[in-house]
Amino acid sequence: MSGKISMMVQRLGSERPHWLLAGMLLSLHMALAWGVVAWWSSAALLVHLGLFLLWQPMWRGERKLSLNHVSLVLLGGSALLLFWYSWWVATLWLGILVGLIGGDVVGMTERRQRIGHLLALLYLLSILLLWVVPHLFGESQVNAGMLLMVRYGLVVVPLLVAASGTRQKAKTVYAVDFFYSLMLFLLVVVLVLGSFAVRVISQSNYPMALAQTLMGIAGVLFVLSWLWNPHGGFAGVGQLMSRYLLSVGLPFERWLRNLAALAEQERNAASFLRLALEDIAALPWVAGGRWQAPGGSGEFGATSKHLVEFTFHQVHLVLYTRWALSPALILHVKLLTQLLGHFYEAKQREQEQKYNAYTQAIYETGARLTHDVKNLLQSMKTLCAAVESSDAGQAQALQTLMQRQLPQIVQRLQLTLDKLKSPNVNAAESIERISARSWWEALQERYEGEALEFAAYGMAGDAHVHLPGELFDSVADNLLQNALEKRKVERELAIRVGFSCEGGGRLTVCDDGSALDDDLASHVLTLPVKSDNGLGVGLYQVGRLASQAGYRLALTSNQAGRVCFELIGST
Structure with missing residues (x-):
């Protein structure tokens, strides 16, 4: 029975992921809209956490979690349940959800899915700014119109999320953009803390403090957007950020330079591959590896429990890493190993071309000498025909012919033998x-x-x-x-x-x-x-x-x- 329920849940997550998202928002609404001290709040939060684990974009549903991941999930869920009665914890959790959903939107291409996630962001920001933050500031007195809109009006948004998606044959896996998620989370934190600071300093009410904070954030974002790519000769923050991000890959750059140097120095394909793979062990996250190619096999470094496998141009490579690699780093390493594969294939072609050139030289030398011998044989046949057709009266002329032709034939035969002894001499x-x-x-x-x-x-x-x-x-x-x-x-x-x-x-x-x-x-x-x-x-x-x-x-x-x-x- 439990197996059937598990299969139904997995099918629901793969075919109707927007339903899981809508259910997660509805259960969160039940845990927040009537206050965190309501008797059903903890039960609704528990349902919310279960749906969140089914929806979350970090781990795929069929993946087996390690003990560390399970411990992290249990500790995080227990802490959220224990400290849910604090509005600060609710604020932190809403910020995390905003970051995850916003980072998930970046990889989407289908319009209806993007609309569903944008509606989810609208709901989270609305309940955060209209309900959670006022309680965070101690404003427990909320007018009836706002109360009705929060408790019953915002419910429409999760329902729209449920209706926005379409049935999928298989769940599309999107890589959560960590940078976007972090930026959205920090923006939520700045918005909440900024509103709190403005309210305390200016002694104004919450709506005015929120408006002033939003205007300040908008101004800062406008200035940053201009500084990112200005038009006054200044390179811009984007250029500086690009240089910084590129500097992160210095170990890769050093390995690529060494790879190019090896390609110039080493002519043998197997030796080139062995030296290049031994050099890759200098990367900080590589513990060791083993490789197998048509020309041989080898190992370098040490083994570990984390490994990735690559196959390129008949070369099978296993890299042992000091820790589990992220998908982005795996893609980066795959590109580098493909580059190594192209160099290796070029070395193989170079060796094959050398062999073909050697074989061609042997063939051409043999063919040239064969023709020389054939022409000499023809000359000998001509002399023999002259001897056979001559009579006694032509003896003197025949002797004169032999005296002239035989030394020439001997000389040409000697030249042919000299070519055979020294085939590399330029003819x-x-x-x-x-x-x-x-x-x-x-x-x-x-x-x-x-x-x-x-x-x-x-x-x-x-x-x-x-x-x-x-x-x-x-x-x-x-x-x-x-x-x-x-x-x-x-x-x-x-x-x-x-x-x-x-x-x-x-x-x-x-x-x-x-x-x-x-x-x-x-x-x-x-x-x-x-x-x-x-x-x-x-x-x-x-x-x-x-x-x-x-x-x-x-x-x-x-x-x-x-x-x-x-x-x-x-x-």
Whole structure:
């Protein structure tokens, strides 16, 4: 039976909180309107306290209270019941209610709920100023009109509170603004004590003293509102208050500065997380903690009975605190841990990028060396084909060809092996420069018998022109091998090779075959592409090598009957 009653009360509190507020005000009215010495006053006050505990905005209904909280509730309720016969206690209790209800209004967004709480504030201030304070001043003689209005007229206000709200599916929890609650409570105290002081000093009646006090408070509030944000060059009290409130977070600011310094110094993500969490133990309210991440786990400080848990970016953090944290501080800590999580994720990305860059360097080095070996193998095949197709009468010419080509092949193979031994050396810086005429003659000899058309122009003064031989060999071999592969499909394909000493060396390879696809043409020199007879990175690699050496490889023409690639110095 008691369980059903408890469930009904909880449902009432969650679905009809305005009914609890109205019942609390009505029971308070019964305890005050007929005097605190009435025989039913204590019983009405007991009902009022019970409804207050069900309505109060500090603790949610399903929360289990600790022994300290229960002791505080029992002591406070007992003291209120024992000393209720003093109007000063009633005044203090009304001030507390004004602060709680006023602080609860700040977080509300629904109009009808705000109206209900404002009506409750109207009732509390009315019964305080019209009934409690006059009895506090010893004015027991109240005229009949005022007596009727207090006892029977003010009852309408709690009824309006009961009718102002709507049924809710779940109780909306609002965080009571402590600052607003404290300010409202202090305003009530100033109003009551100010009226008492003015009445004693001026020897005037209570209504006049109350009016003078209200005028004084209004004047002070007006001056403070102007000083808060003035327009005469003065920064204002608001600026000073903001600086003071910001200074409260100095431990957080120090931790953030240390976090930024760690982010600059520590490169390893796991070490950064460990050091940052050990540094958070310097905060005054942190006793210790433990954390777990994909890269490891750890502990710092000591444990306590108060703890909060956070999870961010695959990191689980448990902080042990010296005391229970307020909701505002928990939100603050959550924001800071999210910031730590972003730093940790950035460190992980940095490590991953380093690994990817290392892997990319290995891949590019391997691909470049593979193409070099492939081109050398093609040169060897050409020599072998020349040997197989020669007869006894061509022995002298074949020997001369071998004497010229084999040393070049050995030299290029040695360069390839040197790259393999020192992959971190800049390829452009390690290229040896050779005579332009020597390179051009060697290229013609290497592709003799491939039915290529060679043409040189602008060779005046070529004895003084030196070019990066390995670069021009790589570009020429890649372009010519691609053209020869294309000739296997287009049998009558004509391939023309042009060279000039202009701009430090200019090489052109053209054919009269079909044009490249638009998509292939736009990416063949800038990205690896799909290839049916290779790795698809040859032109991409030599294009990067040309750029590093101060040259530029470009597709200058892509039309049916004229497809041309050109290598020229960028200067």
